[in-house]
Amino acid sequence: MPRPTSGAPHHARPxxxxxxxxxxxxxxxxSRVVNGGAGVRQPLVEQVRKAVxxxxxxxxxxxxxxxxxxxxxxxxxxxxxxxRIFSDPFFSQHIRGISRELSTYDAQLVLLLVEGSGDFDRVxxxxxxxxxxxxxxFSLHTDDELPAVIRRFRVPTVYGGxxxxxxxxxxLAVPYVDCDNRGGAREAVRHLVSLGRRHxxxxxxxxxxxxxxxxxDGYFDVLPDGDPALVTDGDFTADGGARAxxxxxxxxxxxxxxxxANDLMASGALRVLREHGRRxxxxxxxxxFDDMESVAEATDPPLTTVRQDVVGMGRLMVRLLMDxxxxxxxxxxSVITPTELVHxxxx
Numbered sequence: 001m002p003r004p005t006s007g008a009p010h011h012a013r014p015x016x017x018x019x020x021x022x023x024x025x026x027x028x029x030x031s032r033v034v035n036g037g038a039g040v041r042q043p044l045v046e047q048v049r050k051a052v053x054x055x056x057x058x059x060x061x062x063x064x065x066x067x068x069x070x071x072x073x074x075x076x077x078x079x080x081x082x083x084r085i086f087s088d089p090f091f092s093q094h095i096r097g098i099s100r101e102l103s104t105y106d107a108q109l110v111l112l113l114v115e116g117s118g119d120f121d122r123v124x125x126x127x128x129x130x131x132x133x134x135x136x137x138f139s140l141h142t143d144d145e146l147p148a149v150i151r152r153f154r155v156p157t158v159y160g161g162x163x164x165x166x167x168x169x170x171x172l173a174v175p176y177v178d179c180d181n182r183g184g185a186r187e188a189v190r191h192l193v194s195l196g197r198r199h200x201x202x203x204x205x206x207x208x209x210x211x212x213x214x215x216x217d218g219y220f221d222v223l224p225d226g227d228p229a230l231v232t233d234g235d236f237t238a239d240g241g242a243r244a245x246x247x248x249x250x251x252x253x254x255x256x257x258x259x260x261a262n263d264l265m266a267s268g269a270l271r272v273l274r275e276h277g278r279r280x281x282x283x284x285x286x287x288x289f290d291d292m293e294s295v296a297e298a299t300d301p302p303l304t305t306v307r308q309d310v311v312g313m314g315r316l317m318v319r320l321l322m323d324x325x326x327x328x329x330x331x332x333x334s335v336i337t338p339t340e341l342v343h344x345x346x347x
Contacts, residue, residue: 014055022051097314179308184339185218197257241265245272263288285347301345
């Protein structure tokens with residue numbers, strides 16, 4: 001038995017031909033306007049856009065790709081374990097900035113996570129398929145395979161963080177956005193010195209990342225004769241900071257200040273200091289790095305830390321990439337953003 005039909009009229013999806021007819025232009029002109037092509041006089045552009053709005057026309061993505069040779073999508077590749085990406089507010093802030101800026105270009109964000117060497121084949125296949133117009137990659141490590149994978153497919157790329165040590169063979173001739181890690185570390189340690197602290201420890205980040213190395217350099221810029229026993233490695237996690245703090249107290253119970261290379265490690269260090277009966281800041285002054293408000297303002301006492309504009313850096317990465325996609329400068333045009341010491345109660 002045939003299915004009964006309602007008496008409601010069927011509204012067909014508006015076509016490009018209908019847009020052209022409403023605007024009083026040819027189909028080719030309407031297509032160039034809708035799909036971002038050039039060479040159309042402004043009055044006609046306005047007529048077509050008005051017709052699009054009146055009809056509720058939705059452009060066909062495949063047609064747009066043929067005209068613009070663009071997919072309208074950008075891959076964001078992060079070389080970190082999934083558990084860290086979704087637990088560290090640094091990554092959510094970075095992605096937020098990227099997403100906000102991409103939306104102004106009507107571009108989609110495609111998130112690709114790399115947890116190990118087995119994921120490089122998957123990323124390679126995706127990039128080889130031409131699904132994205134460009135790549136934004138961050139949290140690189142010095143022995144990372146990712147830059148080589150990206151270079152193989154000649155995809156326009158901007159990096160978050162400097163991809164190699166200055167002057168080293170591993171440094172890539174690619175644009176990047178980074179904060180003044182070394183200068184920020186110097187400011188943190190100078191502040192601790194100004195408080196009269198004499199035994200200042202440093203909980204460093206992983207030494208296969210340039211941000212951690214730069215912050216170590218900043219520490220030794222202020223304390224060139226600093227005791228190496230006061231510098232220990234963490235992993236940018238709260239638990240890593242706690243382990244590093246416990247080790248420091250065992251080796252140097254006389255320490256009276258700590259500069260941690262990020263806020264999460266500082267929060268872990270603060271927990272261990274309290275467990276050992278050390279008052280912050282009376283016995284041990286503590287400074288972090290990043291100014292992740294969800295961490296820095298939630299600790300007790302609130303954390304003095306070095307602020308970097310993580311959301312703004314994400315937005316800058318998108319702008320640099322779009323400049324390259326729109327035939328901007330061929331030479332790398334990297335940006336180093338300033339940092340600022342934020343005074344709270346921990347130091």
